Amino acid sequence: MKKLSKSTKNSLINYGMVIxxxxxxxxxxxxxxxxxxxxxxxxxxxxxxIMAVSxxxxxxxxxxxxxxxAGFMCIGAYSGAIFSKLTEDTITVxxxxxxxxxxxxxxxxxxxxALIGIPVLRLKGDYLAIVTLAFGEIIKNLxxxxxFGVDSxxxxxxxxxxxxxxxxxxxxxxxxxxxxxxxxxxxSNFTVGIILVLITLFVVQNLVxxxxxxxxxxxxxxxxxxxSVGINITKYKLMxxxxxxxxxxxxxxxxxxxxxxxxxxxxxxxxNASIMILVYVVLGGIGNIRGSxxxxxILYILPEKLRFLSDYRMLxxxxxxxxxxxxxxxxKAKEFKEMVSYKIKGMFAKKEETQA
Amino acid sequence: MNMLEVTNLxxxxxxxxxxxxxxxxxxxxxxxxxxGPNGAGKTTVFNLLTGVYKADTGTIVLDGQDxxxxxxxxxxxxxxxxxxxNIRLFKELTVIDNxxxxxxxxxxxxxxxxxxxxxxxxxxxxxxxxxxxxxxxVMGLEAEANFTAANLPYGKQRKLEIARALATSPKLLLLDExxxxxxxxxxxxxxxxxxxxxxxxxxxILLIEHDMKLVSxxxxxxxxLNFGTELTHGITADVLNDExxxxxxLGD
Numbered sequence: 001m002k003k004l005s006k007s008t009k010n011s012l013i014n015y016g017m018v019i020x021x022x023x024x025x026x027x028x029x030x031x032x033x034x035x036x037x038x039x040x041x042x043x044x045x046x047x048x049x050i051m052a053v054s055x056x057x058x059x060x061x062x063x064x065x066x067x068x069x070a071g072f073m074c075i076g077a078y079s080g081a082i083f084s085k086l087t088e089d090t091i092t093v094x095x096x097x098x099x100x101x102x103x104x105x106x107x108x109x110x111x112x113x114a115l116i117g118i119p120v121l122r123l124k125g126d127y128l129a130i131v132t133l134a135f136g137e138i139i140k141n142l143x144x145x146x147x148f149g150v151d152s153x154x155x156x157x158x159x160x161x162x163x164x165x166x167x168x169x170x171x172x173x174x175x176x177x178x179x180x181x182x183x184x185x186x187x188s189n190f191t192v193g194i195i196l197v198l199i200t201l202f203v204v205q206n207l208v209x210x211x212x213x214x215x216x217x218x219x220x221x222x223x224x225x226x227x228s229v230g231i232n233i234t235k236y237k238l239m240x241x242x243x244x245x246x247x248x249x250x251x252x253x254x255x256x257x258x259x260x261x262x263x264x265x266x267x268x269x270x271x272n273a274s275i276m277i278l279v280y281v282v283l284g285g286i287g288n289i290r291g292s293x294x295x296x297x298i299l300y301i302l303p304e305k306l307r308f309l310s311d312y313r314m315l316x317x318x319x320x321x322x323x324x325x326x327x328x329x330x331x332k333a334k335e336f337k338e339m340v341s342y343k344i345k346g347m348f349a350k351k352e353e354t355q356a
Numbered sequence: 357m358n359m360l361e362v363t364n365l366x367x368x369x370x371x372x373x374x375x376x377x378x379x380x381x382x383x384x385x386x387x388x389x390x391x392g393p394n395g396a397g398k399t400t401v402f403n404l405l406t407g408v409y410k411a412d413t414g415t416i417v418l419d420g421q422d423x424x425x426x427x428x429x430x431x432x433x434x435x436x437x438x439x440x441x442n443i444r445l446f447k448e449l450t451v452i453d454n455x456x457x458x459x460x461x462x463x464x465x466x467x468x469x470x471x472x473x474x475x476x477x478x479x480x481x482x483x484x485x486x487x488x489x490x491x492x493x494v495m496g497l498e499a500e501a502n503f504t505a506a507n508l509p510y511g512k513q514r515k516l517e518i519a520r521a522l523a524t525s526p527k528l529l530l531l532d533e534x535x536x537x538x539x540x541x542x543x544x545x546x547x548x549x550x551x552x553x554x555x556x557x558x559x560x561i562l563l564i565e566h567d568m569k570l571v572s573x574x575x576x577x578x579x580x581l582n583f584g585t586e587l588t589h590g591i592t593a594d595v596l597n598d599e600x601x602x603x604x605x606l607g608d
Contacts, residue, residue, distance in 0.1 A: 203471055210470030210477065211456075211463045218446045218457040225444035228406060229524050230432035230461045239467065287448075 011205040014290050015198060021297075022194045037304070043258045045300050046193025047073075047251045050200045052280040052296040053289055054247035057204050059278065060287030061213065062240045063220030064121075065129040068136030070273035072109040072245040074264060076252025078143055078175070080105035081184045081262050085174050086150060088185060098187035102196070102253045109249020110242045112139075117241040121234065136274055143264040148175040180263030181256070188258040196254060197293075200247050205289060207243065216240055283324050295324075359384045359560040360528055365404060365414030374400045376584045378414070382528070387554055388562045389575035389592065393605055397584040398564045399441055402530050406438050407431045419527055433461060435527035439517040439534060441564075447506035451497055454505050454516055455488040458523025462487075488523065494556075495519045495549065511542040515549065522557060529553070531563040535570050543567060547574050572596055580604065 025042065028034050051069060058066045080101040091097040120131050147158040151171030158164040162176045175181050207213050216236050218226040227233060256262045267273055280299055284291030302320060306313045327333045362380040366373065375397045382388045390398050403409045405416060407428040416423040423431055437458075446454050456463075463484050465476045492498045495515040500508060505516060514534055521529055534550070535543045547570055553559055565571050571578060572592055579589040582604045588595055595601060 206471045206473060207467070210467075211460060211465065211480075212467050212470055214449065214453055214457050215460055217449055217453075218460075221446035221448055222444045224408070225440065225446065225520075226457070227428045228432060228438055228440075228444075229458045229520060230429050231457070232429055 007205075007209040010290070011201070011209070014201055014205065014293065017290070018194060018197055018201065018293065022190070025190070041301055041304060042190040043188050043193050043254065045297055046190065046197050047254050047258075048277065048280065048300045049197050049293050049296045050247055050251040050254070051277045052284065052292040053197075053200050053204055054244045054251070055277050056281045056284070056287065056289060056292045057207075057240055057244045057247075059281050060285075060292075061208055061220065062216050062237065064237070065125065066132040066241075066244075067129050067271060067274050067278065068132035068134070068139075069244075069248055069277050070269045070271070071132075071136030071139040072113060072248035073252035073255065073273075074136075074139050074143060074269035075112050076105035076109040076249025077256035077262055077269075078181070078252075078264075079108035079249070080253030081181045081256040082148065082174055084185050084187070084257065085172075085181065085183070094185065094187050097185070098192070098253075098257060101187075101257070102250050105253035105256075106246040106249040109252065110246035113242045113245025114238060117238045121237040121241060133271055133274070136269070136271055140264045140269045143175075143180075143269075144178050146175050147173070147177050149173045178263065178265060180261060180265075182261045184256055184260055184262060186257060186260060188254050193254055196250055200250075201289065201293075203243065203247065208289075212236065212239065279321065283321065283328065285328060357384045358382065359386070359419055360405075360562070361415075361417045362405070363415050365401070365416065366412050367400065367404060367409055368412060373584050375404065378581070378584075378586060380579055380589075382560055382562060384419075384560055385554065385558070386560055386577065387550070387575050388560075389571045389578035390562060390564045390581060391566070391568075391571060391578055392581035392587070396581040398581055399532060400584075401581070402438060402532055402564065405431075405530060406436055432524055432526075435525075436530060437521035437524045437526035437528075438530035439514070439521055439532055441532040441536065443510075443513050443517060445505040445513055445516060445520075447504070449505055450501070451503050451505055451508065451516055452485070452488050452492065452501040455491050455519050455523050456484055458520040459484045459487060460524075462523075462525060491519045491522055494522075494552065511538050511546075514538070514546075518549070518553070522553065522559075527560060529559050529561045531561065531565075533564055533566065535565060535567045540569075543570055546570070550574055568596065 025034070029039070051073060055066065055069045058064055083101045083104045084097060087097055091100070116135055120128060123131060145159050147160070147162045147165055149156045149162070149165050149167045149171050151168040153168060156165035156167055156171070162173050167173065215226070215231045218231060219233050219236055223233060255268070280296040281292055283299065284293070284295030303313060303317045306316055309316055358381055360380065360382040362378060365375060365378040367375050378401060390401065392398055400409065404411050407423070407426055411424060414424070418434055418436060421434055423434060426434060446457060449457065463480055465480045469476045489498060489501065492501055495518060497512060497516060497519065500512065505513065508516060518531065518534065531550070535546055538546060550561065551574055554561055563575070575592050577590060578592050578595050580587040580595060580601050587600055587604055588598055
């Protein structure tokens with residue numbers, strides 16, 4: 001057998017991990033062992049895994065802090081949902097319609113990623129963080145006031161109210177201001193979610209382990225040196241921003257097709273959501289793709305499972321975050337982990353020796 | 357034949373004329389030294405040559421190509437590669453990946469090929485891995501290929517920077533104090549490496565150095581810079597015995 005490189009092995013382990021999780025959950029579900037509340041987590045977990053992995057591309061691999069990631073998810077969610085509503089009657093085969101919706105959501109989010117990236121990526125560090133934060137908020141609030149509808153005369157659009165659009169009698173309101181979009185076909189399911197997670201992993205991991213990934217990490221480690229060996233910094237920053245936005249957009253489509261109503265109110269698309277995704281990335285390990293996957297799964301489910309603690313829920317959650325942080329990053333904990341892995345390896349080595 | 361021709365190069369920062377009417381001619385295949393006391397403007401000359409700073413006046417011609425208006429990236433593609441006085445490696449990448457980043461523009465596959473792992477990707481990756489290993493061998497770093505760059509000892513980090521610069525297949529290599537912080541043994545080894553690079557890679561080399569043993573040992577000609585202007589230039593041995601040069605270094 002051909003010897004696999006370390007990076008290929010790591011990627012394969014990640015795919016394997018996700019597929020194994022899928023199989024286990026499917027088996028549990030078939031046996032009827034899955035509670036209704038757990039079933040409700042399946043799609044959101046996939047969404048947040050995609051969000052965390054795609055944000056890790058910006059934060060961990062490119063080394064720039066972006067706080068508007070939920071904004072791209074919002075764009076994906078709305079554009080995907082609009083498409084599904086518009087074509088609900090014309091494209092009746094749900095999987096095909098949903099696939100196109102996902103592509104459309106990703107493309108729109110990518111478009112915004114690139115559009116905003118062009119001026120914004122000249123900024124660095126804190127400044128970039130502030131502008132992306134503002135972007136996320138703007139998107140959320142803008143979507144909140146849009147009215148959008150369709151009738152036999154074509155598409156109608158208003159920022160005031162649904163009545164203002166002057167729809168004909170056969171018209172259909174698609175976005176109704178703050179009430180958002182209702183009646184989106186619920187096409188999302190766990191299988192689609194897992195497929196999207198795998199696609200995200202595929203794109204991100206292959207990008208990182210290629211010529212472009214090396215260039216991106218070179219920019220992160222030393223911008224001046226990267227430029228001196230002929231790497232186009234703006235191009236790569238824009239590329240990362242666009243790809244990351246596209247993946248977030250796809251996650252957004254998954255989100256909007258998971259519930260029948262979609263509004264931008266609440267905390268799904270605001271900066272709290274962006275920060276929460278950033279927490280997954282940081283706790284999973286910056287630049288560590290597998291860490292992002294695991295952290296997103298555990299940290300999404302944990303606060304939901306802590307609901308029985310009622311008022312103390314977020315307190316416990318915060319303590320857990322601090323403990324995980326210490327365990328991952330404090331020098332003593334790192335030493336301890338190294339010692340344990342060394343010992344385990346030593347045990348295996350001895351076994352091999354005795355067998356030989 | 358001249359590899360590099362610099363005429364009347366000047367730049368000022370505010371009222372300070374950092375480099376003033378600087379001229380430099382380097383022949384193809386030459387090992388040329390740029391020396392001078394601290395703050396003389398040597399690194400500024402390097403930054404002007406590589407497009408980090410834009411010159412106020414003057415021309416820079418590399419192998420017949422005018423470089424003045426080009427960006428750093430275009431200058432690198434035109435054939436100038438450099439190392440840095442304060443080492444600038446890609447610290448979290450492995451040693452071999454540092455060299456592969458240097459091979460970036462010589463890696464013939466697109467982002468699409470990379471993401472979808474088309475045959476082109478595997479072919480090109482195999483080729484550049486071999487190329488990178490060759491360069492590491494020249495620098496004596498092949499044993500450390502999979503180390504993280506930050507974990508290399510100081511002397512080897514400097515060598516890795518040279519390997520990375522060579523990977524961009526330049527015509528002219530600029531070395532900014534390659535021997536800084538090295539002990540005499542390491543310096544002697546470095547001198548051999550630099551000579552080897554010049555002879556085997558068909559390279560023209562311009563280097564800044566304070567270690568006079570290295571300068572007199574390998575440079576054929578030198579230019580002395582003092583307060584941004586040229587003090588003198590010529591055959592190394594003559595220049596180093598020039599009284600004005602000794603005065604500039606030691607004072608009256």
